[in-house]
Amino acid sequence: MSLSPILSAIADGEFHSGEELARLLGVSRTAVWKQLQKIQVQTGLSIESVKGRGYRLAEPLELLDQEVVATALAEPIRQLVTGFEIHEEVDSTNRIALQRAQDGNGRGHIIVAERQTAGRGRRGRQWVSPFGRNIYFSALWEFDGGAAALEGLSLAVGVAVASALKDVGVAGIGLKWPNDVVWDGRKLAGILLEMVGDAAGRCQVVIGIGINVAMARNELTAAIDQPWVDVATAAGSSVSRNRLLAALLTHLLPLLQRFEREGFASTHAEWSALDCFLGREVSVHLGETLILGRAAGVTSTGALLVDTPQGCRQFHGGEVSLRLAL
Ligand code: BTN
Helix, strand or coil, X not given: CCHHHHHHHHCCCXXXXXXHHHHHHCCCHHHHHHHHHHHHHHHCCCEXXXXXXXXXXXXXXXXXXHHHHHHHCCHHHHHHCCEEEEECCECCHHHHHHHHHHCCCCCCXXXXXXXXXXXXXXXXXXXXXXXXXCEEEXXXXXXXXXXXXXXXXXXXXXXXXXXXXXXXXXXXXXEECCCEEEECCEEEEXXXXXXXXXXXXXXXXXXXXXXXXXXXXCHHHHCCCCCXXXXXXXXXXXXXXXXXXXXXXXXXXXXXXXXXXXXXXXXXXXXXXXXXXXXXXXXXXXCCEEEEEEEEEECCCCCEEEEECCEEEEECCCCEEEEECC
C-alpha cells in the first residue's frame, strides 16, 4: 500500500476511525495502524490517536493533486505540459528530471514532490524540503545554441516565480541577482538550473524551483543558514499549493517559449522592476576577492552591473556572490 490513499483519507484533519479507514482501504485495522506509524516516521507529520474517535492529522494537509492543477490551467498552458509526475518522496526533483531527459523526455516534462531527501541548492547547499509544506518543482526544457543561449535564463525564471507568487496574493516580492526570490529581505524561493547535452549545441535544461509555502519552525528549518520566509507569512494567509503550482506553470512555460525566441532581453524590464538591490551599496565576492560598489541593475543578457570607484563593472553568474554592504 502506498502512503497516498491513507494520507488522502486523513488529510482533512478530521477524525477517522480505524474501522472506517480499514474498510476504505480494504485492509485490516492493524494494517491501518502500522501504516499510520510508518507515515509519521517517513513524513514527520503528527497523527493523533484518540480512543473511541480514531485518528487525525494534527494539522490538515493539502496534498498535491494533478487533477486540481490541471483544472486550474488554461488550455494553451495544459498543452505545454507534456508529462506531469507527482512523487511523495524523491531525493531531488532536479535529479529525477535530469534522468528523464536522458531517458528521452523533452520540453514540458514536470516533476514535483511532497518531500525531497537530498534537495539541491546553489553552491552545493542542501535545500531543506519537509513533507507537504512547500513546492519542490522541476521542469525540463530544450534549447538550441548551447550554454551561451542560456545566459540570463535563471534571472528570467525568477520573474515567472515572482509573477506566480503575485497571483496567489503575495505583494512586495523582490529579486536578488542572480535569482533569489525575496520578501522583506528574506528568501522565499530559490532556483537551480542544471543542464545536460551539448554545451555548444542542443541542450536540455532542468529548471528547479523551490518555494517555501508554509514552513514550520523546527530543528530542520533551524539549520537553514540564511534568513527565510514562507508564502503564508508573506501573503498573510494560507495559500493552496495546487493553486500556486498552476500559477507557476502558467507563468513559467510561456516564459520559456519566449526566452527561446528572444533570450533574457524579453524579461529585462520586468526583472529590473523587481530588482531589490538597485542603487544599494553592495559587496561582490569573487572567490577571495571582494569588490565594493553600488548596484546598477543588470545588462540585457543578465550580467550584474556594479558602479565602483574604478568604473562600472559587469559580473556573470557562476561563482560570484552578491551581498548588501554592511
Ligand atoms: C537555491 O539554493 O537558491 C536553489 C534552490 C533550488 C531548490 C529546488 S527544490 C526543487 C528542485 N530540486 C532540487 O533538488 N533543487 C531544486
